[in-house]
Amino acid sequence: MRKSVKVFAPATVANVVCGFDVLGFAVNEPGDEVIMRLTDKPGVSLLKITGDEGRLPLNPDKNTVSAIAKQYLEHIGRPDAGIEIELHKKMPIGSGLGSSSASTVAGLFAINTLFDNQLTNRELVPFAMKGEELACGYGHADNVAPALLGGFVLIRSYSPLDIISLPFPQDLHAAIVYPEVDVPTKDARQMIRSKVYLKDAVTQWGNVAGLVSGLFMNDYDLIGRSMTDILVEPTRSILIPDFEILRALAMESGAIGFGISGSGPSVFALTKDAETANRITQKLQHHLKNIAINSLAFVSEVNKKGPVILD
Template identity: 60%
Template sequence: MERFQISMKEKDSVHVFAPATSANFICGYDVLGLALNEPGDEVYLKRVDKPGIRITKIIGDQGLLPTHPDKNTVSACVKMILDFLGKKNYGIEIELHKKMPIGSGLGSSAASTIAGLFAINRLLGEPMSKKELLPFALKGEELACGHGHADNVAPSLMGGITLIRSYHPLEVINLPVPPELCCSIIFPHVEVQTRAARQILKNKIELTDAVSQWGNIAGLITGLFTEDYNLLSRSLQDKLIEPTRSILIPEFEAMRKIAMECGALGFGISGSGPSVVAFTKGIDTAKTITIKLTELLKDHEIESNGYFSFINTEGATALS
């Protein structure tokens, strides 16, 4: 990593937002991801005299997240950056406002990781660029969910639609965002652990299926550059991962049918699920789909959270 210069003053306190994300973009398993306008996590950092990193408050996690500073991804990320920059004996108090569901397939741990990294960098006067923070985000993800995949942390940090062209070495590319591209997201209240969702995948796939998949991913990238929504729609197919993972998601096919009838460009699993995502041209269609899918689940006595959003092109941002 290159050397950097501290160009801004350190602050006493910061308040930041890191958005939820939807990984895979249906046909880009493990390489594509995109950021949402909502939901997301907020982190407050406060500089205090007493050395050490403390989590003073976690709101909205229903008691699910660890509060020990070594085990919580926010505090662990704060510590990583302080250690890396040789900042000793800093006193930092952390509040995490978890404003999104955990274990949802919306990059919950990634949003916390990015909020922590972005906040400490801002508190220190932004000595590092967003790109320089990315390798630390991978380490934070590894701590939080046992693997260092970048398809949620990259879009949460950088915003927009991101391509992980390569993991070794890490190369992240920001793709163009067609201006009318929106999505509807539904999180049905059934929990699917990322780890479990990965484990049910087969290690080997048919070459012919892989060929279909890279035809689709090439079509998707082309559609993003040319703003061809019909091409995006034809490319938004996943015959590899979806057949296995969708069995964990209630009413998956019924939701797809409704979404497509409402005019969705494509429908599939968000990340490792159980959230589902429908991509649309325009926010009105996304809103309609969100309403109809939450109603469908309610009819089946399944609680859910519904969101609709343009693609968030900012990524992590400062709120104060």
């Protein structure tokens, strides 16, 4: 049995434009790292957090990694176990890239590794959802499920939880740009209207069905045509500087489709190759720089593995 483990868990793009709360995919970078050690001293202690600029709670009951590790230990009947945790944030917080999810999933994968993989990654999803509830007030699965399972994931139902791994074209890449402006998930959710026109919902689920079909059919064009969101994007895009210009730049640079990652402010494009994705991030970062906004960019294949042991 391992005494310590270092785990990486990936960032994720939730919603994938039309699939609000039901679709998400993982990327190879960025992501977070958690180091976890078994100790003789009972209890879960959070030794340190790096890369968060002091924004995350060090109280082990409030930090998602340690709080969910405790729940895991209770679940497997080892509430007495001693655990030390280091969380190394390697990705921006509040970016719309599933930052809390990456931390929670790295922690869960680490503790499950230390306790002989008593649960499958799929069985870890409900625990990770509790982490999301703690971190952003809403226990959604469209970040944690792809972070745990890799690839493209459909949350068919929340009650009961029903998660379907979807196929996807093997060359599919994501170009992600994070403009460094603040959009807390809680506020981004509260801006969304609670009621919508049925006819708009019909348009949306036509697109959700089209996107899923395109993934099964390896049909890039259908995937792209389906990446429109008439319900949530019009509201959320207000918080993103020059969103429509960023979209136009991405599309004219060869993107299949473009939209907001999660609740933003990160935006992403899907492409058929890394070269196009790199061209897109350069164009978008150049524009943001011209309007005096710092940004980070990431280019990645769709992640095929979920969390991995680094050490």
